[in-house]
Amino acid sequence: MQMDQLVALCKRRGFLFQSSEIYGGLQGFWDYGPLGVELKRNVREAWWRDMVTSQDELEVPPGAPSTYEMTGLDCTIIMHPQVWKCSGHYDLFHDYMVDCRESKRRYRYDQIQGRWAESDGKRVFVATNVSGDEGLEETQRKALKFFNLRAKNADRLQWGGPLVCLTTVENLAEVLGPDAKEPGTLTEPREFNLMFKTIVGALGGEEDTAFLRPETAQGIFVNFKNVLDSTRVRVPFGIAQIGKSFRNEITPRNFTFRSREFEQMEIEFFCRPETSPDWYKYWRDRRFQWYIDLGLAGDRLRLRDHDPDELSHYSCGTADIEYAFPFLADGEFGELEGVAHRGDFDLRSHMEGKLVRQGDQLVVEENEHGQPRHRGSGKDLSYYDDQTKERFVPHVIEPSAGADRATLAFLCEAYNEDEVPDEKGKLTKRVFMKFHPRLAPIKAAVFPLVKKDGMPEVAKEIYRTLKPHLTAFYDEKGAVGRRYRRQDEVGTPFCITVDGQTMQDGTVTIRDRDTLEQWRVSKEDCLSELQQRLKA
RNA sequence: GCGGGUGUAGCUCAACGGUAGAGCCAUAGCCUUCCAAGCUAUUGACGAGGGUUCGACUCCCUUCACCCGCUCCA
Numbered sequence: 001m002q003m004d005q006l007v008a009l010c011k012r013r014g015f016l017f018q019s020s021e022i023y024g025g026l027q028g029f030w031d032y033g034p035l036g037v038e039l040k041r042n043v044r045e046a047w048w049r050d051m052v053t054s055q056d057e058l059e060v061p062p063g064a065p066s067t068y069e070m071t072g073l074d075c076t077i078i079m080h081p082q083v084w085k086c087s088g089h090y091d092l093f094h095d096y097m098v099d100c101r102e103s104k105r106r107y108r109y110d111q112i113q114g115r116w117a118e119s120d121g122k123r124v125f126v127a128t129n130v131s132g133d134e135g136l137e138e139t140q141r142k143a144l145k146f147f148n149l150r151a152k153n154a155d156r157l158q159w160g161g162p163l164v165c166l167t168t169v170e171n172l173a174e175v176l177g178p179d180a181k182e183p184g185t186l187t188e189p190r191e192f193n194l195m196f197k198t199i200v201g202a203l204g205g206e207e208d209t210a211f212l213r214p215e216t217a218q219g220i221f222v223n224f225k226n227v228l229d230s231t232r233v234r235v236p237f238g239i240a241q242i243g244k245s246f247r248n249e250i251t252p253r254n255f256t257f258r259s260r261e262f263e264q265m266e267i268e269f270f271c272r273p274e275t276s277p278d279w280y281k282y283w284r285d286r287r288f289q290w291y292i293d294l295g296l297a298g299d300r301l302r303l304r305d306h307d308p309d310e311l312s313h314y315s316c317g318t319a320d321i322e323y324a325f326p327f328l329a330d331g332e333f334g335e336l337e338g339v340a341h342r343g344d345f346d347l348r349s350h351m352e353g354k355l356v357r358q359g360d361q362l363v364v365e366e367n368e369h370g371q372p373r374h375r376g377s378g379k380d381l382s383y384y385d386d387q388t389k390e391r392f393v394p395h396v397i398e399p400s401a402g403a404d405r406a407t408l409a410f411l412c413e414a415y416n417e418d419e420v421p422d423e424k425g426k427l428t429k430r431v432f433m434k435f436h437p438r439l440a441p442i443k444a445a446v447f448p449l450v451k452k453d454g455m456p457e458v459a460k461e462i463y464r465t466l467k468p469h470l471t472a473f474y475d476e477k478g479a480v481g482r483r484y485r486r487q488d489e490v491g492t493p494f495c496i497t498v499d500g501q502t503m504q505d506g507t508v509t510i511r512d513r514d515t516l517e518q519w520r521v522s523k524e525d526c527l528s529e530l531q532q533r534l535k536a
Numbered sequence: 537g538c539g540g541g542u543g544u545a546g547c548u549c550a551a552c553g554g555u556a557g558a559g560c561c562a563u564a565g566c567c568u569u570c571c572a573a574g575c576u577a578u579u580g581a582c583g584a585g586g587g588u589u590c591g592a593c594u595c596c597c598u599u600c601a602c603c604c605g606c607u608c609c610a
Contacts, residue, residue: 004603012547012561024583024600092610099537099607108608190537194610214610250537250608258609327603423573430571449569477563481571488571500569509570516571 003327006415007255009431013490015039015411016256028252028260030404035490038441038471040263040407044242046438047265047401048072050290052240063285065278068269069237071227075219077244078198078210085374086349087218090211093194098166099187100177109189110167112178116160117143124183125175127166135163146176196246196260212246217398219243220268221346224381235383235394236279238269242403254327256404257334263403270383270394273344277317279397280341284319287339287399291321291406295436296413300324302333317341321401323409336409337401344393347381351393410439414491420516423481433491434514437534442492443470444530447483449499451476459498462508462526469527470534488513494533496526 010016014033018025032040055070084090096109113135114127124146126139143157144150169175173184180186196212199205213219220239227239242265249258256262271279288303306318318340322333345362349355353372356365365373384391414435419427437443446463448455456476466472473492475483480497487495495511497518502508507520510529521529 007602008547018601021601022583025602027601089610097537097608187537192608192610247610250610253603420571422571428572447570451568453569455569479568479571479573481573484571486572497570511570518570 003255003325006326006411009415009433009489010036010411028249028258030256030259035441036407039410039435039439040403042439042441043407043410044263044265044403046294047290047403047406048240048242051238051267061286064282065275066236068271069233070267071231071233071237071239073220073223073227073239073241074243075216075223075241077213077246078200079213079219079222081210082374082377083218083222083350084195084211084214086354086376087221087346088349088354089195089214089218090374091354093214094192096189097192098172098189100180100185107178110165112166113163114166114169114175115139115163117147118158118160119143119147119149119156122147123160123174125166125169127175127178127186129178131163139163142176146181192248192250194248194250196248214247215245215400216241216243216264216266217268217346217400220266221350221381222377224268224270224347225379228383235385236269236271236275238267240265240267242266254325254334256408257325257327259404262405265401265403265406267397267399268346269397269399271397272385273392273395276341276343276395276397280317280339283397283399284339287337287401288321291323291336291409294410294439295434296323296409300413304333316343323405323412325409326412334405335402336405337399339397339399342396342398344395346396347393350377351379351381352376410435430485430488432488432513435491435493437493440491440493441471442473442487442490443534444494444496444526445473445475445483445487445492446496447474447480447498448476449480449497453500454503455498458502458508458523459496462496462498462523465527466530470530484511494530498523 007016010033013035015036017031017033019029019031020026021031052070052072055068057067057069060067081090084093098107098109098112100107107129112127112129113131114125115136117124117126117139124143126143126146128135128138128142130138140154144154147157149156166175172186172188175186176183177185195214198210198212200208200210220241223239227233243263244261245264246261249260252258252260267283269279269283284303288301291301300323302322302324304320304322306320318338320335321337321339323336324332325334328334343362345355348362353364353376354374355362357363364376367373382391382393411433414433416432416434418430418432420430422428433440435441444466446459446466448459459476460474463472463474473487475486477483484495491513493513495513497509497511499509501520502523506523508523508526509518509520510526511518
């Protein structure tokens with residue numbers, strides 16, 4: 001499938017539009033049209049129903065270490081700025097970057113190292129983006145080449161010290177970039193604000209700066225105690241939240257895949273530290289199965305465990321659920337959801353302050369005065385188990401899904417073309433969206449075969465009995481084959497047609513979108529027949 | 537952020553330094569008894585802003601957006 005065909009269909013049939021399109025659009029922002037909003041709503045509702053409201057806390061689910069409870073939350077997009085300082089986002093999301101005019105590469109300002117080299121009175125800072133002994137070798141090699149010296153003449157090269165960070169260099173004109181042949185090709189460092197800034201209060205100044213959340217998860221952590229105190233939930237339990245998040249993506253690309261405003265579906269699952277590895281496995285497999293059950297089966301979906309060196313400093317296990325989007329190169333996958341074991345990092349951060357790794361410990365990061373770099377809330381977020389009489393900080397498993405990415409994957413997976421015979425028996429191309437019935441924006445269309453002989457009246461009656469229970473669509477215009485095709489293109493799984501026989505025996509035909517098969521049911525049984533099949 | 541490409545009707549595509557055409561779709565009507573039929577009519581566009589010119593959709597500049605490659609991906 002070509003991505004542009006899907007993009008064209010999404011626009012043509014009202015799934016997705018570019019935001020602010022009449023003004024030329026805005027990079028990284030997308031709107032859901034009349035059908036898209038139904039599709040995405042169905043994705044969200046399937047997730048909420050399957051993860052939260054239908055969770056049976058009285059029975060141990062298959063694969064789970066024990067019973068557990070699920071509850072929900074809906075917190076604000078703008079939170080106290082300290083939330084983002086303690087979570088680590090504030091520091092991480094304010095990267096300074098330098099560009100190289102020669103190599104066209106971009107580097108994190110604080111990740112470039114180098115050392116001063118001098119030869120024949122010329123002095124230059126030789127930079128590299130590798131560190132340690134490799135960095136020493138690399139800079140040695142580069143310096144020799146730059147000064148046009150042979151290895152045996154290495155003694156004509158004087159080093160001004162060990163590897164130091166580029167941030168210590170005042171004049172970037174003296175810097176030989178990591179991939180450059182001449183010095184002075186690096187631009188001045190520029191700040192990348194990856195969190196959206198905003199101002200709280202009508203007269204707000206710089207000190208009233210707040211941020212639009214870059215993830216929904218932190219709202220769950222800061223409400224952890226509220227949920228505990230108000231609901232009688234007991235560990236192990238999960239808190240779920242669906243909501244918008246905002247990130248200033250450097251390169252928004254690939255349709256809605258990397259949007260700057262996007263929606264997340266996140267669970268923070270709290271459990272005893274010693275059971276956390278089992279819960280991690282449970283959630284990883286459970287979330288993977290969810291996508292399969294909704295139609296993303298096959299080679300295009302995969303579960304990928306992160307390599308140990310890929311893990312965040314606080315994590316003892318992370319897996320990505322990935323989909324081979326058509327806009328990616330062959331063999332490449334894009335992330336739909338990350339399932340992470342986060343230990344007690346988040347709750348501790350909001351208790352004690354921003355944490356950093358020191359050896360195999362997480363400790364509060366300190367500033368130059370020996371005080372916390374970002375002070376925590378000071379509130380006790382530990383949990384008291386009154387059965388075992390123990391107090392502990394729960395460990396957290398975080399399945400974090402992208403609602404827009406899931407929706408996009410379902411759209412990509414649904415796109416199908418086949419050939420069906422027209423009224424003369426000639427094969428013609430058909431485009432149909434093979435949505436899982438739970439996700440289809442329109443569940444059923446109702447047609448009179450022709451617009452006369454009392455058929456429209458019967459069809460309208462059926463339409464009205466369906467409408468309170470499911471999204472239905474009525475159409476009496478033009479040839480019935482055309483109406484079928486239109487519904488195929490928006491993925492309506494079932495079409496009900498009132499024909500001549502209906503007037504005799506009260507039965508109607510139901511047509512299946514994928515197989516084109518038709519069968520007859522009594523017009524009174526339409527609703528129950530559909531409800532039964534939509535559950536499948 | 538860099539390099540390359542693209543931007544004309546809802547979609548696909550024309551044309552021209554001098555009145556922007558077509559097909560499909562859509563809408564209305566006729567016809568039509570199961571998979572995009574036919575006939576008639578109708579709506580509808582030069583991404584935005586400057587400049588050159590008597591006159592710009594066309595040439596130039598700027599900008600916005602999309603696509604491809606690089607970079608980035610917290």
